Amino acid sequence: MLDNRLEVAVDTLKKSGVRITPQRHAVLEFLLTSKTHPTADEIYKALEGKFPNMSVATVYNNLRILRELGLVRELTYGDDSSRFDSNMMDHYHIICDDCGKIVDFHYPTLDEIESLAEKVSGFEISHHRMELYGKCGNCAQTKIQ
Ligand SMILES: [Zn+2]
Numbered sequence: 001m002l003d004n005r006l007e008v009a010v011d012t013l014k015k016s017g018v019r020i021t022p023q024r025h026a027v028l029e030f031l032l033t034s035k036t037h038p039t040a041d042e043i044y045k046a047l048e049g050k051f052p053n054m055s056v057a058t059v060y061n062n063l064r065i066l067r068e069l070g071l072v073r074e075l076t077y078g079d080d081s082s083r084f085d086s087n088m089m090d091h092y093h094i095i096c097d098d099c100g101k102i103v104d105f106h107y108p109t110l111d112e113i114e115s116l117a118e119k120v121s122g123f124e125i126s127h128h129r130m131e132l133y134g135k136c137g138n139c140a141q142t143k144i145q
């Protein structure tokens with residue numbers, strides 16, 4: 001499953017004429033295996049052992065290229081700690097209030113909400129996003145003890 005997604009992604013890079021540097025490959029692979037929606041900083045920390053010469057700017061630069069090619073999406077939360085998600089299928093997120101953990105939540109896309117919003121507001125709606133908040137299993141358990 002991962003091999004296939006990685007292969008497809010590498011293929012997309014090749015077709016776009018983007019050079020596949022070892023760092024770029026590592027950032028991509030890390031995102032595809034990670035289910036935690038990491039920040040650029042977390043990606044940097046995870047890979048700096050492998051690439052001592054790599055800078056945070058390199059990670060940002062690679063993330064920008066991957067985003068522009070539609071291989072990852074950037075999740076912004078109003079501060080400067082964007083998170084990155086390699087799951088490009090439509091999905092929602094559940095976020096832990098305590099530890100900030102983000103988990104994918106698959107649910108049929110609420111398309112009707114967009115057409116209703118258009119009708120009501122006269123806007124041309126391009127997309128919507130929904131987040132659900134609560135406590136993850138770990139944090140809920142810690143509270144009980
Ligand atoms: Zn939590």
Ligand SMILES: [Zn+2]
Pocket residue numbers: 037085087091092093103104
């Ligand atoms: Zn996600």
